[in-house]
Amino acid sequence: MAMFILLTAEQADQVRGPSESAPYAALNPIERAGGVFILGVEVLQAPYHEVHAAFLGGLPQMDGNDPDFPGTSPPPEE
Amino acid sequence: MGSVFGSVAGGSIRAFDEDVVLWRDAVVANGGSVSLDRLIIVDQFVFSEKDAGLWGLTDDYWGFWAENAIQALTSLKQRRLATAVNLPTFTANRDYTTNGTTSYVNLVFVPSTNALSMTTDSVHAEIYERTNVTAAASAMGASSGSNRSINLGPRIVGNAVGGGNSADGTFTLPAADSRGLTQIGRNGALTTNAYGAKNGVDMTRTVTPAAVGASLSAHAIFVGALNNAGTPIGFRASSYGYASAGAALSGAQRLARYTNVQAWATSVGANV
Numbered sequence: 001m002a003m004f005i006l007l008t009a010e011q012a013d014q015v016r017g018p019s020e021s022a023p024y025a026a027l028n029p030i031e032r033a034g035g036v037f038i039l040g041v042e043v044l045q046a047p048y049h050e051v052h053a054a055f056l057g058g059l060p061q062m063d064g065n066d067p068d069f070p071g072t073s074p075p076p077e078e
Numbered sequence: 079m080g081s082v083f084g085s086v087a088g089g090s091i092r093a094f095d096e097d098v099v100l101w102r103d104a105v106v107a108n109g110g111s112v113s114l115d116r117l118i119i120v121d122q123f124v125f126s127e128k129d130a131g132l133w134g135l136t137d138d139y140w141g142f143w144a145e146n147a148i149q150a151l152t153s154l155k156q157r158r159l160a161t162a163v164n165l166p167t168f169t170a171n172r173d174y175t176t177n178g179t180t181s182y183v184n185l186v187f188v189p190s191t192n193a194l195s196m197t198t199d200s201v202h203a204e205i206y207e208r209t210n211v212t213a214a215a216s217a218m219g220a221s222s223g224s225n226r227s228i229n230l231g232p233r234i235v236g237n238a239v240g241g242g243n244s245a246d247g248t249f250t251l252p253a254a255d256s257r258g259l260t261q262i263g264r265n266g267a268l269t270t271n272a273y274g275a276k277n278g279v280d281m282t283r284t285v286t287p288a289a290v291g292a293s294l295s296a297h298a299i300f301v302g303a304l305n306n307a308g309t310p311i312g313f314r315a316s317s318y319g320y321a322s323a324g325a326a327l328s329g330a331q332r333l334a335r336y337t338n339v340q341a342w343a344t345s346v347g348a349n350v
Contacts, residue, residue, distance in 0.1 A: 002177065002179065004179070004180070018161065023159065023161075024108070024147065024148060024151045024159055024160065024161055024162060025161065025162050025163075025165070026161045026162070026163045026164075026184070027163070027164060028163050028164060028310070029164075029180075030164070030179070030180045030310065030313075031309075038179070038180060039164060039180060040164060040165060040177060040179065040180050040181065042165050043164065043165050046165050049165075064179065072311075
């Protein structure tokens, strides 16, 4: 059972980018159908993403096996 | 300045390879560490690569079966610090594992600007997968559209799929198993120059790529997903111990590479 944090595009922009404490780690919320962005809940436990933990912890979560879980977004036009 | 320590290869003592010492220094500068035992192992790999004439044909190597995450993410030749995006799982001395939904590794290697050996019509990419996965998903790839794609799918049912700066071709796996070293490349300007190999042995090409790219991808190669013009797609849930990219290799060179990579894997206990 994989759980995911659901974000809006604006919320995704707030957390996207490299970690301040670990330049080898980054967050990049993944867009799904309907303009929903997701991150795995495991990022809440990562010390180098701690600066975002409180914000991300307050966002809704959904089981990846939930039939209502947003599907993959089509690739962007090239 | 070459060596700090001595190393043994072929029964004789020699200095550590200067490239290996520079890599060790880069790992330390990035905040990681390299044990003496691991330095000897990596030195032996580089020695074998140079001895076989493969080092000069290769743009970069990533040994994810490292002692720590920073060591894993510091590339061996160009010494670039890759980025673990969305928390792929690092397991010491084994691999990075991606979840097939959000996580991947950005190698920060952009073929069009970072390739020194790879050219438009001479391309090689390879990855060592440690779990047997069948999925229409990318273990390693970058695409800038118009067939400017380096893509590697180690297993879709009984085939490997991928392209070396081309549309994808299809190659018959010797067994229905994605584990081990899968190699994809192209050694000429024609679509029929596309090749694939599994554990150093050439696979039969059953579908020839439809077209080739006119220039190399301008987007960084990802592991665990395909970088589709800046957007990760085709996420793959699997574990990766090693990857490299560079110029096309001959059949004999592909086999020699597998021998070297498998020796490295065996030395750290990550072989499959």
